[in-house]
Amino acid sequence: MAIPSSKDITEVVANDGVVAVVAFLNRTARDVSSLLEGRSNEVALLPGAAYHAVGKFSPIGHDFDVLAVEEILHEDTQAPAPQWPHEGAKIADLISEALSGDAGEPTTEVGRYVGPLPLTAATAKKNDDGSDGGPDDDAADPEAPAEG
Amino acid sequence: MNQTARDVSALSPDPWSTEVAVLSGAVFGAAFSFRPTGTRFDVLVATELVREPGPEPSWPVDDDGIEQLIVSALLRPGCRPSPSATGTGARSRAGRCATDSDAPSTYPAPARPGQTVPMSNDIADAVLALPPFSGISYRALRATDGMPPRSS
Numbered sequence: 001m002a003i004p005s006s007k008d009i010t011e012v013v014a015n016d017g018v019v020a021v022v023a024f025l026n027r028t029a030r031d032v033s034s035l036l037e038g039r040s041n042e043v044a045l046l047p048g049a050a051y052h053a054v055g056k057f058s059p060i061g062h063d064f065d066v067l068a069v070e071e072i073l074h075e076d077t078q079a080p081a082p083q084w085p086h087e088g089a090k091i092a093d094l095i096s097e098a099l100s101g102d103a104g105e106p107t108t109e110v111g112r113y114v115g116p117l118p119l120t121a122a123t124a125k126k127n128d129d130g131s132d133g134g135p136d137d138d139a140a141d142p143e144a145p146a147e148g
Numbered sequence: 149m150n151q152t153a154r155d156v157s158a159l160s161p162d163p164w165s166t167e168v169a170v171l172s173g174a175v176f177g178a179a180f181s182f183r184p185t186g187t188r189f190d191v192l193v194a195t196e197l198v199r200e201p202g203p204e205p206s207w208p209v210d211d212d213g214i215e216q217l218i219v220s221a222l223l224r225p226g227c228r229p230s231p232s233a234t235g236t237g238a239r240s241r242a243g244r245c246a247t248d249s250d251a252p253s254t255y256p257a258p259a260r261p262g263q264t265v266p267m268s269n270d271i272a273d274a275v276l277a278l279p280p281f282s283g284i285s286y287r288a289l290r291a292t293d294g295m296p297p298r299s300s
Contacts, residue, residue, distance in 0.1 A: 002172070002275065005285035012286040020289040031281040035154060035169070043285035044275055064288075080282045094284070113286070116293040 002044040004112045007031070009098045011041060015114040018064050022117065023095055024051060025070040027079035042112070048074075055088045059096050066095055149179070149195040149214075151202035160277065169275075180211050184219050191218055 005024055006012050012021055028049055033040040051069035058065050068091055073079055085091050152174055157165040176194035183190050193214055196202075208214050 003287065005287040007283065007285050009286045012288045015288050015290075017290045018288040019291045022287050022289065024285045024287070026285060027280060027282050029281045029285060030275050030278040031283075032275055032278065034159070034278075035156065035275065043281055043283075045285075046276075079280050083283045091284075114288040114290060114293075116289070117287070 002030075002046055003117065005029070005043045005045055006110075006113045007033075007041040007043055009095065010101060011110050012113045013062070013064070013099070014110045018114065020064050021066045023066055023068045023091070025054070025068060025082065025084050025091075027071040027073055027082065028077060029071075050074075055091070057092045059092075059099055062099065066092070068092075068095075149176075149193065149205065149207055150174075151196045151198050151205065153196075179214075182215050191215075193218075 009021065009023075012018075024043075024045060026043065026045070026049075028046055030044045030046065032042050032044045036042055050072045052072055053067060054070045055068040056065055068088070071079075085094065150168065150170065152171055154169045154171065155167075156169045157167050160167055175197045177197050179193045179195045181190050181192045193211075208217060
């Protein structure tokens with residue numbers, strides 16, 4: 001089943017009791033906002049999509065961590081080029097900037113964007129150079145891949 | 149007999165699309181079935197069970213009226229298969245017809261009246277038809293959600 005996520009991090013952290021935010025670096029997800037009523041920022045993570053942890057940071061002024069996970073493409077999967085910076089620090093800056101933005105009125109029921117993720121104990125796929133291909137190898141947490 | 153489904157035909161590249169996306173989690177109860185005269189198949193009428201009040205149903209309130217509506221649709225002239233039909237057959241707004249030959253096999257077997265039918269959890273074709281999104285999206289975790297250990 002598809003897992004709902006939001007393009008707007010302020011919507012996500014509007015939930016009570018948030019201790020971590022997962023930032024999905026997507027390749028095959030779908031922006032389904034056009035299919036939903038009213039304003040929406042919803043992105044559907046497709047069933048079977050797999051992600052591996054590539055970095056984690058604690059945004060200043062917030063009491064939760066942000067875990068960045070990058071989608072692992074299956075063989076022969078066609079996907080557009082990543083629309084995010086390659087460097088982990090720039091991704092962190094991007095997310096921090098988004099967090100400091102005006103939250104505004106939530107576009108939908110924010111409770112859709114909180115809850116457990118199916119986690120597996122798979123090992124992140126390594127590239128030829130030994131890295132896992134992520135933007136921040138040093139902070140990677142290979143024990144927390146999530147499957148959408 | 150939908151109340152929360154979405155008419156996604158306008159999103160399809162197929163100008164003859166008649167597709168309606170039945171949402172994940174929607175539940176339908178079998179109401180009645182009948183065999184249209186001159187056909188070799190049954191029509192099972194299933195009414196959506198809604199958790200909250202939805203829009204007023206746009207179909208007749210009595211079974212005979214519903215049956216007549218379906219028979220009229222079957223007899224509508226000028227039907228031809230939609231090139232990309234993947235859903236169950238329905239009239240297109242242009243007066244042509246789609247076939248149900250490609251109906252997803254993952255849909256559950258027909259139910260008897262009184263049974264509830266959990267619809268397929270497969271993601272709707274309309275969603276898959278959207279272009280891949282390669283940007284960043286977010287989801288929050290609470291302490292009870294198996295979150296990763298906090299960094300120091």
